[in-house]
Amino acid sequence: MPRKLDLTGGTPVWCAYRSAAVPAGRLTRDAKTDVLIVGMGISGATMAEALTRDGHSVICIDRRGPLKGSTAATTALVQFEIDQPLISLCRMIGGDAARQAWRRSRLSLLNLRERITGLDIRCRSADTPSLYLAGNRLDASDLRREAEARHEAGIGASLLTRKKMKEEFGIDRTAAILSHGNLALDPRKLTSGLLRRALERKARFYAPAEAIAIDDNRVGVTVSTRDGPAIKARHLVLTTGYELLDIVPRMDHRIISTWAIATRPQPKKLWPLTALIWEASDPYLYIRATSDGRVICGGEDEKFTDEERRDALIAQKTDRLEEKLGEIFPQLDAAAEFAWSGSFGATGTGLPIIGSVPGHPRVHAVMGYGGNGITFSQIASEIVSASIAGKEDADASLFAFKN
Numbered sequence: 001m002p003r004k005l006d007l008t009g010g011t012p013v014w015c016a017y018r019s020a021a022v023p024a025g026r027l028t029r030d031a032k033t034d035v036l037i038v039g040m041g042i043s044g045a046t047m048a049e050a051l052t053r054d055g056h057s058v059i060c061i062d063r064r065g066p067l068k069g070s071t072a073a074t075t076a077l078v079q080f081e082i083d084q085p086l087i088s089l090c091r092m093i094g095g096d097a098a099r100q101a102w103r104r105s106r107l108s109l110l111n112l113r114e115r116i117t118g119l120d121i122r123c124r125s126a127d128t129p130s131l132y133l134a135g136n137r138l139d140a141s142d143l144r145r146e147a148e149a150r151h152e153a154g155i156g157a158s159l160l161t162r163k164k165m166k167e168e169f170g171i172d173r174t175a176a177i178l179s180h181g182n183l184a185l186d187p188r189k190l191t192s193g194l195l196r197r198a199l200e201r202k203a204r205f206y207a208p209a210e211a212i213a214i215d216d217n218r219v220g221v222t223v224s225t226r227d228g229p230a231i232k233a234r235h236l237v238l239t240t241g242y243e244l245l246d247i248v249p250r251m252d253h254r255i256i257s258t259w260a261i262a263t264r265p266q267p268k269k270l271w272p273l274t275a276l277i278w279e280a281s282d283p284y285l286y287i288r289a290t291s292d293g294r295v296i297c298g299g300e301d302e303k304f305t306d307e308e309r310r311d312a313l314i315a316q317k318t319d320r321l322e323e324k325l326g327e328i329f330p331q332l333d334a335a336a337e338f339a340w341s342g343s344f345g346a347t348g349t350g351l352p353i354i355g356s357v358p359g360h361p362r363v364h365a366v367m368g369y370g371g372n373g374i375t376f377s378q379i380a381s382e383i384v385s386a387s388i389a390g391k392e393d394a395d396a397s398l399f400a401f402k403n
C-alpha cells in the first residue's frame with residue numbers, strides 16, 4: 001500500500017494570496033490515456049504541462065486534490081544552487097558529475113524562467129540574487145573554495161568579504177557568496193498556472209483519486225484506484241512527492257521536519273536587492289521576501305518524521321525563527337503572521353532521483369528531494385518528457401535510479 005504522510009501543519013503564507021482554482025472531477029469509471037500522472041503538486045504540474053505540450057493525452061490524479069501536498073507549504077526560493085555545496089558534491093559523486101549537476105540545475109532554472117514568461121503564468125516571479133552566508137558548515141575559507149569550484153564549472157559566483165557584506169547588505173558575517181539568476185515566486189500560482197495550461201490542452205484531472213496498485217507490461221500500465229475505477233496508460237509518471245508507491249525502490253533518502261514563518265508586509269524595511277538568503281549551517285536558515293514585502297524565514301530542520309511531534313513544535317520553532325531573523329536584520333519586525341510546518345525528503349547527495357523505475361520501463365518516478373524541489377521538478381519534466389518521446393536527455397544518467 002502507498003505510504004501516507006500528513007505533509008503540512010499550520011497555515012502557510014500563500015493562503016494570503018488568491019490563486020486560480022484547478023478544477024478536478026470524480027473518477028467514476030475506467031479510463032484510458034497516453035500518460036497518467038499521479039500527484040498534482042509542482043512536479044505533477046510541470047510534467048502535465050510538458051507532456052500536453054508534446055501532444056500526449058494526459059490524465060492527472062491526486063488522492064488529496066491539486067496543490068494539497070508539500071507544494072502548498074514550500075517557501076519557494078527557486079534556486080539553481082543545489083543544497084549540497086559543489087565542493088562536497090565533488091567528493092561524493094566525482095568532479096565531472098557534480099559540476100554537470102550544478103550546470104544542469106542552472107540551465108533548468110533559466111528554462112523555467114522562460115517557461116513562466118512564454119506561458120504567461122502570473123506567479124509574481126522575480127529574478128532575485130542570492131547570498132550564501134558562511135556558517136557552521138562552511139566558513140569563509142570554505143566559501144572561497146566553493147566560489148572557485150563554481151567558477152571552474154562555468155557558474156558565476158562572487159565572494160563577499162565581511163567588510164563588503166556589512167557595507168552592501170548590513171549583514172554581519174565573515175563571508176558570503178553572491179549569485180545571480182535565482183527566482184522568488186508564488187508556488188501555488190505557478191503550479192495552478194501550469195495545471196491550467198495542461199487543462200486548456202484537454203488534460204483530464206480527477207481528485208480525490210488514490211493510486212493503490214500498479215500492473216505494467218511491455219506495452220502499458222494499469223493503475224487501480226482506491227474507489228474502484230482503473231486507468232490504462234502507455235506511460236505512468238509518479239510525482240507523489242514524499243509518499244511513495246511500493247513499486248518505487250526505497251533509495252537512500254530520509255524524511256525531515258521543517259518549519260517556516262512569514263511576517264506582515266514591510267516593504268520599506270527590506271534589505272538591498274531583497275536577495276534570497278541562505279546559510280551554510282546546520283540547522284539551516286533561509287530568508288526571502290514576497291512581492292508585497294512580507295519576510296519569509298524558514299529552516300530549523302530536524303531529522304524526524306512524526307507529524308504530530310512536528311506540528312506540536314510550531315510555536316517553539318516560530319520563536320526561534322523570529323529570534324534568528326531579528327539577529328540578521330534588526331530593522332525588521334520579525335513577528336510571525338503565518339507559521340507552518342512541513343515534511344520534506346532528502347537524499348544523501350541532495351540530488352533528485354528521476355527516471356524509469358528499474359525493471360519497469362514504462363513507470364517513471366520523480367523524487368525531487370531536497371530544498372530545490374521546484375528546480376528539480378523542471379529538470380524532471382525535461383528528462384521524463386524526452387524519455388516518453390523516445391529520446392534520451394544528455395543528463396538522464398546523472399539523476400537515474402542506480403541499481
Ligand SMILES: Cc1cc2nc3c(=O)[nH]c(=O)nc-3n(C[C@H](O)[C@H](O)[C@H](O)COP(=O)(O)OP(=O)(O)OC[C@H]3O[C@@H](n4cnc5c(N)ncnc54)[C@H](O)[C@@H]3O)c2cc1C
Binds near residue numbers: 070075241260
Ligand atoms: C516548508 C517547506 C519549505 C520548502 N522550501 C523550498 C524552497 O524554498 N525551494 C524549493 O525549491 N523547494 C522547497 N521545498 C521543497 C518543495 O516544496 C517540494 O520539493 C515540492 O513542493 C514537492 O513537490 P511535489 O509535486 O513533488 O510533491 P507534493 O506537492 O507533495 O505533491 C505530491 C502529490 O501527490 C499526491 N499523492 C501521493 N501519493 C498518492 C497516491 N498514491 N495517489 C494519488 N495521489 C498521491 C499527494 O496528495 C500530493 O498532492 C520546501 C518544502 C517544505 C515542506
